[in-house]
Amino acid sequence: MTKLLQYRGRFAPSPTGPLHFGSLVTALASYLEAKSVSGQWLVRIEDLDPLREPPEATEKILSSLDAHGLSSDEPVRFQSHHHSDYQTATEQLLKACKAYRCSCSRKQLQAHQGRHPQHCRDGGSATKDQPFAIRFALSDEHCQWQDLLLGRQQQLVQAEIDDPVILRKEGFFAYQLAVVVDDMDQGITDVVRGSDLLDMTAQQLQIYRALNATPPNWLHIPVIVNEQGQKLSKQNHAPALDNCKPVENLFAALSALNQQPPQSLLCESVDNLLDWSRTHWNRRAVHLTSQ
Incomplete structure (x- = not known):
């Protein structure tokens, strides 16, 4: 009988600024996809480009994740160490x-x-x-x-x-290689990420094959956009998350993922909200947000 691999997912932000709402939606989706099947969820900091990374960004990202109850099941991995x-x-x-x-x-x-x-x-x-x-x-x-x-x-x-x-010519390793090597090394079985990265998948599949590795499953969710229709990003000056309002932020993220959370969750703790989210996570409902 073939032994099934335990689900291992990850969230891998670049430390170019603090966590914003679009990043929280992706982090929450990847977390719930893993936890709904009793899988492991890891955090990786993609600090490959020191020229674009404010020194305080990593600490702010990790603090935001912690404030929202999204804790890595293993020590945080830093690409700069690999x-x-x-x-x-x-x-x-x-x-x-x-x-x-x-x-x-x-x-x-x-x-x-x-x-x-x-x-x-x-x-x-x-x-x-x-x-x-x-x-x-x-x-x-x-x-x-x-x-x-x-x-x-x-x-x-x-x-x-x-x-x-x-x-790169400057001596920095690029995303397309590092993401494959990291996912291989960490035994990542499933990747949940924004659909803005969809176009990179075919290239990454060839890199996996060239390194004699099995690629993960991919699940691309719709990206969150601002009033101008632009993807929420640090480049577009998306505001940082308010860590003092984690329940409200998580509730809004669940709503953006079309999980239809009950209003009563706004009166609950972060832990209780995440417990409800894990139990009621519906991957199929996410697709309806882009219809």
Whole structure:
């Protein structure tokens, strides 16, 4: 008999500012999806880019999660502590000819419709004497997979044109590699994230295959938008959560996820509200918010 893996999910914010309502909705959805099946829920801080990360942001994010009763089942993982893991994966991909050095600028790539004028994928002119990024070498593919909320998904992947950077010229590891390595290392079985990341899935599937790993299940939820129809984000100046109103914030997040919480929950504690949420979590109802 095949032993089923225990559900292991995660919430992985970038510390570019304090937690806002859109982030809380994603965190709560991923938490409830895990806890509704007695799974584990982990927190990871994606601190890959120190140039964009205020020093106080991480503490503010973790304080907000704690105030809202969303506690990681394992010690918080920091990507900045795992550069050696990303380096090992990069070397593995280079050795397998699934990654390559690229010294092309964005301007050059745009001028050539995404093609590499220096023929980087073929060994080109990129040398260790000039700044270069390392890109993952995608294969042409009509990729299909099953999203747990959105159903059957299809994406066209174009080799060379879509090849993602996995190590930037500045020496920082990029999201597309780090997220795969982290999920592999932490044994993540299921990922709940915003639909703004949906387009990255097909590329990540190829990276998983190149690293001989099994990808997680994906569930993409609708993103929360402001009055202008823009995604709530730090770049769009989304206000920070008020940690003094966790019950109200969680109630609003449940409503945004179409869970139809009863008004009586507003008079309950954070723990009682989360208990109700775990018992009544309805993944299918979330999809109706985007209809």
